[in-house]
Amino acid sequence: MTAFALPFLRRALPGQLTRFTGVLAAVVLILAAMPILTMIIMSFGASDTLAFPPPSYGLQWYRAAWRTFMSPDASDVLSMGQALGTSLTVAFATMLIAAAVAIPAAYALNRFNFPGKAVVEQFIALPMVYPLVMLGISLLLVFNYFPVELGIFRLVIAHVILALPFAVKNCAASIAGIGPEFEEAAYLMGARPMRAMFDVVLPLMRPGILAGMLFAFIVSFNEFTVTFFLYDVDTMTLPVWLYSRTVSSLDPTVFSFAVFIVLIDFGLIWLLEKLVGDDGVAL
């Protein structure tokens, strides 16, 4: 085995590695872009079916999408505008709450040693590996057991759980790069710990905090699986609304809407790169 494998490795690694990895990267990138490309092509189709590729092209779905957006007809359970509003509200609340939890958590995990620290770290990362369907069902059971009606906060709580690993990891990456001597210098100059936190630590953590908040926003804005268990007619988010459209009418209008959502996501990611640059982003 080794005798066969080694000459191959020796040949492949130094010279041809670049070409091989280049081809591999191109394939992966094409696969990654495929759904978005398909979606864009479909949105410009001009037939009534979901055939791919579309037999003819036109802007009719964009016109239909615009009509739906502006004046939803009676058949729509909920207008897209309302779903968009819910999505943005939930995403915004998720972003703020996740940041409010993640910043002190990341700080404490980095600066202090306490019993159960490893357990806390594991718990924060747990939602990344948790089966989303199970998470949705569990949360549904818990929320129904609650005596109070949480309304939109059902979604916010679920989304915060899902967004927290990203927010904490980004904040943790930035606090790890800030030595304790910055705070200590502030103490020596007369700053109380809280003051030093606001004057020195938070400004230095800014890239990580912003990255974490944007990740939280994007995670919430695109979340479907868990939301699907928890929404009701008043709190339908955009992804759930899109899904309900495909199930009910199967019209390619959804692709036009999806293009719109992807544009928003691209805008957010662009903003992320712009705000943070290369350093500070951790996934």
Next chain:
Amino acid sequence: MSNQLIIENVNKHFGAVHVVKHVNLSIPEGKLVCFLGPSGCGKTTLLRMIAGLETPTSGRLSMDGKDLTQVPACERDFGMVFQSLALFPHMTVAGNIAYPLRLRKAGKQSQKQRVDELLQLIQLPHMAERPVAQLSGGQRQRVAIARALASAPKLLLLDEPLSALDAKLREAMQVEIRLLQQRLGITTIMVTHDQREAMTMADVIVVMEQGQIAQIGSPLEVYRDPVNEFVADFIGLGNILPAVPSGEQCVRLAGGQLVDIGGPRKASAGQDVRLLIRPEDVCLKISEPQAHMDLHASIRNNCVPGQVSFIRDVGSSLEATVDCAGFALTVATSPREVPGLAIGSSVLATLPPHACKLIDASPGRLAA
């Protein structure tokens, strides 16, 4: 000369590790005191306890008669320059220097005035609006010092502040900081592992070893009269030769050479002693090869024959290693003193009795 800061029987444990052991120390007003020792000797922990960044496990710190032990760092009103400087990268030079003033709620006008004053002091006027990231190493250094001085603190603490600079700049900054400290007359404590830096800057050197104070003294005292082998070895270059006492005022070296040490031995020196002689105190003379052979003839006048095995001639000074019977001597001299000295030369090394010191072989003795 009054003592400003008094450290009484201070101990610090980190878990099971006893980092600072029973330290008693008085810092005289207006002086620059240097904590000197190898890494891990507890000097930085001691400084951090003075700063209020660590709490002593036991013991007491007091300043001008007031107990300081439980006072948080932000209320001590000390200035500190950190090893990494810890300049705030999100603030300008002026923003950094003005930060302690801002915390004291000084008016905008008086802040600006003080910043300008300090920028003059560190010879960096017109730098106020520069971001810290655009400064050179030496400029950052000065800004960090200006920031530490901004609130006119009672005590200035320097934690290896020059370690990030290259050798030449470091030497220049040593002189600059020392002159500034003398001009302002501010009591200063500096931590360093560089004995040359300590000797350049300090009024008093506190040599630390394994959490304990090994010796306290002026730079020359510590250099000329080290209390033990550890201090002798740490401060400057030294020839520390195993010796056995022989008679009233003589010792016998490893090769059997009898050396007169110029006076009666100290009572404390036991059987296991070391002879310390600084390289610059040894006199070197090129000798005839046959003199080398006659070991006993040369014992007179503390002359030890040997052969040069290594020469470092840097122009201004010359350092030679001389292999003698049983030990090697490092000799520092001027190239003009011994023309024609080469590797392999037979030489006579004279150990002047007044320059020979007997010290304890056992390290770790506590200073009284």
